[in-house]
Amino acid sequence: MVDLREAAEAEYPDIIAMTNRAFREPAGQADWKVETLVDGRRIEESLLRDDLAEPGAKLLIWRDAAGEHMGHVRLDEGPDGAWYLAMLTVRPDRQDGGLGRALLAAAEDYARARGGRRMRMTVVHQRPELIAWYERRGYALTGETEPFPYGDDRFGTPTRDDLYFDVLERTLGPNA
Template sequence: MIPLEPAGEADHLDIVALTNRAYRHTGPGAGWAVETFVEGERLTAELLRKDLVEKPKAQLLAWRSAEGELQGHVWLEPAQDELWYLGLLTVRPDRQDRKLGRTLLAAAEDFARQRGARRMQMVVVNVRDTLIAWYERRGYVLTGETRPFPYGDDRFGRPLRDDLCFVVLERAL
């Protein structure tokens, strides 16, 4: 299992840079999970700090190599009862296709399970069929619930389509 450590303030700029590279970079070296339906940054240091302050029970976990290089990160947050929310699962795009995403996901699930989680939930933008299928292969199921996309809130970038929403996926741990 990979080592996940709570991310500190010193990690925030690396996490922001990796998130934007993994979710929005479309040039050479782009990963398979790029969001081409939104332009602009996916995350800023200001937004990350604000989210951490507003959600004090959340855990932002970093995965670093033995040399200290950020390999990936994940956001975990107890939601209710034994349900936890998983978000911002990110692996370096140049290291994708090495089963590192599934390894990071399993480590995140173990982390939450050790703290009382019995179910994990996430939201994914509805047009991300490949990503939804990736999570389904790992045991997540679509719940049938959708949530509105934050049109008009450009903190996460500017949407290029008008048919976006979030679908909810869940998995028993």
């Protein structure tokens, strides 16, 4: 069972470190799980704090019964029951054991319990395997896109100039 709780500020350094390992360090991970299209860090403290300063933003952490940090996710409560999911992260050394699926389901349950009716997210268009992973979990491409934040080094340094995000969405019905 995944028990999510709001992360304490003292946990931010560990959350930042795990996010950067999971998103940008390929050692021991399948290629599709790593953002090789962007060099450098995935997130830094200033970006995390800016994200969490937004109304409705929550950083949720998952620790197992022994207190080990298993993963985390950022959720932003939006208007009309729409929630935004970002930074879904599980320990890189524990991937391929269903932890990502479990964390995603727990994040959806968290939003649903607070009136969430749908979950939205963005994924880099040039990561088709990751998009397919979310599609297998009930997310669908909306046809909407968002620009990549070129020039903001807090997101890392893109290795190509054609990156953009696809928007995916899933309905969070009572039995979804």
